[in-house]
Amino acid sequence: MTVSRVINHPEQVTPELKQLVEQAMAILHYRPNSAAKALANNRTNVIKFLILEDVDTTEPYYMTLLFGIARGLDRQQYALQLVTDREHLDLDHADGYIITGARSTDCQWIDQLAKPVVLFGENRHGYDFIDTDNKLGEQQATEYALAKNYQSIIFLGIDVREPFEYSREAGYINTLQRHQKVPQIHRMGNHSHESQHFISENWRKFARNTVFICASDRLALGAVRAIQQNGGRIPNDFGVIGFDGVFLDQVSNPKLTTVKQPVVQLGELLARMLLQKIAQSGAQQGELLVPPKLVLRGTIRT
Amino acid sequence: MTVSRVINHPEQVTPELKQLVEQAMAILHYRPNSAAKALANNRTNVIKFLILEDVDTTEPYYMTLLFGIARGLDRQQYALQLVTDREHLDLDHADGYIITGARSTDCQWIDQLAKPVVLFGENRHGYDFIDTDNKLGEQQATEYALAKNYQSIIFLGIDVREPFEYSREAGYINTLQRHQKVPQIHRMGNHSHESQHFISENWRKFARNTVFICASDRLALGAVRAIQQNGGRIPNDFGVIGFDGVFLDQVSNPKLTTVKQPVVQLGELLARMLLQKIAQSGAQQGELLVPPKLVLRGTIRT
C-alpha cells in the first residue's frame, strides 16, 4: 500500500519513507503490473482506432496516421487496437476511441459510447477533434498563386458535403475575395480521371496563366495529366496545387506542389489528446487545427 | 467458475449446463474482462513491435507492416505497442515481440527475452521468422528478363552483409547459371544516387539490350534516371526491375517493373504466428517465406 502511495500520491508520504521505498524499488527492479492496475481501476490500458471508411490498403494515408497514433501512445503504457470492420465493431475493452471517417449518421452510436472519444477530422457536432487547418492550407495555396501572378485561379473541389471540403473552399474563396477576384469552383468525385476529363473537355475555356487549386492530390494528378495532354506548359502557362502531401504528390511528374498535411504529427496529437481526456475523466478537449505546409515543387512557378 | 469452464474447457461441462450458461451469457451480454483474465493468467494481452532501424517516417514500408500487424491482431483481443527507441527499450508488460531490423549484435539481448519472439526478416540464428521469399523473387525477375531476350543481365545489389541480400543475389545467380550465363554483380549503398552515379560513370560499358536487376526500388529509381540521362531507351534498349513494390515503384516515370512484397499480408502473418506461438507456450514456429509477385509496368519489355 505504501508503495502504491509513493507512486500515485507521493505527497501523502514522508520524504524518508518515500526514499526508502524508492531505493527498494530500484534494487528489486520493481515494475507495476499493468494488468492488476487495469483491473483495480476498471481500465484496460487499450485505446481503439476506428477507421469507418473503406481502407484502400494501397493508400498510405491511414497507415501513416496509425503510425503516428502508435507513436503518441507508446510512452504511456497504452496499447492500440485497430478496428476496420464496420459490421462487427467490437467496442468493449477500451478506455477510449479515436475515430476517423465518421459521417453524420454515425453520431447516433458515437453518442452512446461510454468512454472518451476524439475524432480525426473536422465536425460540426461538438465532438473534440484534431484536423489539418484546411482553410489555412488553401489560403496559403491561393495567396501563393496570386503572388506568382497567375491570372485565373480555379478551384477543383470534391463533391461531398463534408466540413473538410467546406473549409478548403472557404480558404480559397476568402482569399480571392480579399483580392477582389471572383471565385470559380468546380466539384467532382475524388478521382484523377474526373479532373482529367473535366479539364480536357473544357480546355478551350482555360486561358494561359491559369492555376488549378485542387482539394486533393488525386485531383491535382489528373489536372497535370490533362494539361500535359493538351500541350499546356507546366508551370509556366499552367499551375497546379494539390492537397495532402501523402504519397501521391510524389507520383506525379513533375512532382506536385501541394499543401502537405503533417499526418504523423496529427496521429501523435490525437493520441495525446485522447490520453489527456481519459486522465481528466472525459473532460472536453476542444478542437485543434494544425497548420499544413505549402510544399513547392514542380507544378507552379517559384 | 462454470462459466469459465464453458469458455475455456467446454469438454468438461455437460451439454445441458453448457447450453444454459451460453443462453445466460447471451441474455446478459456477458463479455469476459480481459484485464482480469490477464491478471489471473499472468498475461498482458499486449504484443510489442520493435523497429530497431531508424524509421524514416516518409518511407511507408514499416507503416504498412505495422498496419498489417494491427490487422492480424485485432480479432484476438490483443493490442499492440510500437517501440522505436533503441535506447530505452521498454520490454516489460508484453506477451511477445515482433522484431524487425535486428542485426547479429542484437542476438545477445534477444536471447534473454522471457517471452516469445518472432522476427521479420530472414536470419540465420534459428529465430522463427517470416519474410518475403527474396530468392524466388529475383529468380522470377531474372527468368522474365531472360524470356524477353535481353542479352546482358546485371545485378545491382546493396552493400550489406544481410541474409535478405544474399538471398536476392542467390536468386539471380542461380537463374543465370542455369542458363549458362555469367553473373555480374555490383554492390553499393541503398540510395538512388549511388546507382545513378554508377551507371552514368560506366555508361559506355553497357551494351544495348541490357537489364538491370536491382535489389531495391531505390536503386532501380536511380538506374532509370541514369539511363534516361544518357539517352537510353526504356524498355526497348534497357530494362530495369526493382524490388519492394512499396510506394517508390510508383514514383518513377515510367513506373517500375518490380518484385512486389505483400507487406500488409506479411504483417498479418507475423501477428498470427506470434499469437500461435504464445498459445503454444513458446513452441518453435519455424520459417515462413512468402512468395512475392513480379509486377509488370513500364521499365521492361512485355
Add this chain to the structure above:
DNA sequence: TTGTAGGCGTTATCAA
C-alpha cells in the same frame, strides 16, 4: 502518516 481489509473478474486447485 501509515497499515489493514476487501474487492476488482478471472482461473487453478482441490473438495464434494
Add this chain to the structure above:
DNA sequence: TTGATAACGCCTACAA
C-alpha cells in the same frame, strides 16, 4: 461433473 476457495497485484476506504 460441478462447486468452493484462494490467488493474481493493485487501489479505495477506513482504522490505527
